[in-house]
Amino acid sequence: MADDAALMHKLANLQRLFWLRWITIAGQLLAIAVSALFLNMALPLLPLLVTIGLLACVNTMTGWRLWRAHAALPESDVELVFQLLIDVCALSVLLYFTGGSTNPFVSLYLLPIAIAAAVIRPAYVWFIVGVTSLCYSFLLVWYVPLPHAHGLHDHSGRFSLHIIGMWVTFILAAILIAWFVVRMAASLRERDRQLAAAREDQLRNEQIIGLGVLAAGAAHELGSPLSTIAVLARELTLAAADNSELQGDAQLIRHEVERCKQILGRLSEVAGHARAEGGGQQPLDQALDAIAEHWRLQHPQTVLAMTVSLTEPVPIVVLDRAFEQSLHNIMNNAADVSPDRIELNAQSDATTVTIIILDRGPGFQAEVLNRAGELFFSTKGDAGFGMGVFLANATIERMGGRVQLSNRDGGGACVSIMLPLDKIGFHEVS
Numbered sequence: 001m002a003d004d005a006a007l008m009h010k011l012a013n014l015q016r017l018f019w020l021r022w023i024t025i026a027g028q029l030l031a032i033a034v035s036a037l038f039l040n041m042a043l044p045l046l047p048l049l050v051t052i053g054l055l056a057c058v059n060t061m062t063g064w065r066l067w068r069a070h071a072a073l074p075e076s077d078v079e080l081v082f083q084l085l086i087d088v089c090a091l092s093v094l095l096y097f098t099g100g101s102t103n104p105f106v107s108l109y110l111l112p113i114a115i116a117a118a119v120i121r122p123a124y125v126w127f128i129v130g131v132t133s134l135c136y137s138f139l140l141v142w143y144v145p146l147p148h149a150h151g152l153h154d155h156s157g158r159f160s161l162h163i164i165g166m167w168v169t170f171i172l173a174a175i176l177i178a179w180f181v182v183r184m185a186a187s188l189r190e191r192d193r194q195l196a197a198a199r200e201d202q203l204r205n206e207q208i209i210g211l212g213v214l215a216a217g218a219a220h221e222l223g224s225p226l227s228t229i230a231v232l233a234r235e236l237t238l239a240a241a242d243n244s245e246l247q248g249d250a251q252l253i254r255h256e257v258e259r260c261k262q263i264l265g266r267l268s269e270v271a272g273h274a275r276a277e278g279g280g281q282q283p284l285d286q287a288l289d290a291i292a293e294h295w296r297l298q299h300p301q302t303v304l305a306m307t308v309s310l311t312e313p314v315p316i317v318v319l320d321r322a323f324e325q326s327l328h329n330i331m332n333n334a335a336d337v338s339p340d341r342i343e344l345n346a347q348s349d350a351t352t353v354t355i356i357i358l359d360r361g362p363g364f365q366a367e368v369l370n371r372a373g374e375l376f377f378s379t380k381g382d383a384g385f386g387m388g389v390f391l392a393n394a395t396i397e398r399m400g401g402r403v404q405l406s407n408r409d410g411g412g413a414c415v416s417i418m419l420p421l422d423k424i425g426f427h428e429v430s
Contacts, residue, residue: 017115081120222260230254285310
């Protein structure tokens with residue numbers, strides 16, 4: 001992702017140079033029109049217009065490349081250097097036919113230097129400086145003299161015209177440089193933001209992979225002690241045939257051991273098959289009913305009030321076990337602080353499915369709102385490791401969604417899960 005961000009940054013710079021060149025071409029045509037029509041200067045129009053026409057053709061080809069093949073752009077700065085050299089050459093030709101170094105617009109040589117200094121490596125910047133210096137030096141000696149404006153034959157009139165030209169050049173160069181540098185700085189900030197996000201995603205993925213390795217090892221190591229506990233529970237059931245209370249405890253132990261084995265079995269499944277084996281396509285309301293019923297079986301002591309309000313036709317979905325486990329983790333946290341009753345509300349519109357889990361516990365503290373979802377951050381002390389919410393966040397973000405925490409009016413917590421339909425494979429029933 002970091003390479004993609006760098007490539008997009010270079011692409012954005014080339015796009016700005018593309019639009020800046022159109023502005024420059026328009027300014028050149030305007031200057032020629034003013035000089036020829038209003039100041040009655042006898043300019044060599046043919047070479048000037050041919051040069052501007054060729055520059056426009058080059059820019060059209062540049063725009064075509066930008067439109068057709070973003071990924072084909074080179075990763076080095078050679079592309080931008082080549083584009084800037086084209087501008088320097090075109091400017092040199094125009095200045096040659098309009099007075100050379102005596103033309104007040106000669107200061108526009110500073111524009112490609114400023115752009116190069118802002119976007120490419122120092123070695124290329126000094127190369128641009130050398131080329132522009134050579135062109136300027138050439139125009140000190142060889143050029144077509146600039147014809148006088150009609151009615152300005154005296155020295156003071158020519159001097160006034162030169163001063164006005166220098167003023168126009170300064171204003172134009174200042175505006176173009178400021179525009180380009182400001183946009184380029186914004187692009188740099190955006191690239192830094194994308195790189196920071198990429199580093200955070202990479203760190204989180206490394207943490208998830210580490211947890212996966214630990215989970216696989218734990219699943220392998222826990223198989224033997226769970227089998228031993230199951231055997232002991234069965235023997236306890238036989239030995240306590242006359243004690244109904246002990247038999248009930250033994251049955252509970254065997255039931256919980258079976259649950260642990262089922263969980264470990266799911267950990268052993270191939271991750272790539274999880275989505276395909278997660279229940280297939282089904283209407284969203286039926287999928288949520290199945291998830292809720294599964295959770296009720298594991299928490300019979302807690303009332304789960306469920307409200308589903310979906311658009312018609314009801315979207316059909318493919319929800320994998322990872323999402324079901326993420327939703328269960330959030331519901332488990334709600335039941336821990338509100339053991340009597342929790343609520344699950346689901347609603348959808350044309351683009352988004354929103355699932356809201358509500359409880360009547362103490363609500364979220366400020367630290368929880370700021371740090372929830374961080375690995376190993378938990379409010380349960382020694383009873384929790386902070387992995388439940390972290391994995392839930394990671395799973396939902398992988399599906400293109402997001403999790404939002406807030407406190408309810410009147411006490412309690414609210415966890416909202418927003419899932420975009422276009423990114424997680426939701427479809428409407430036809």
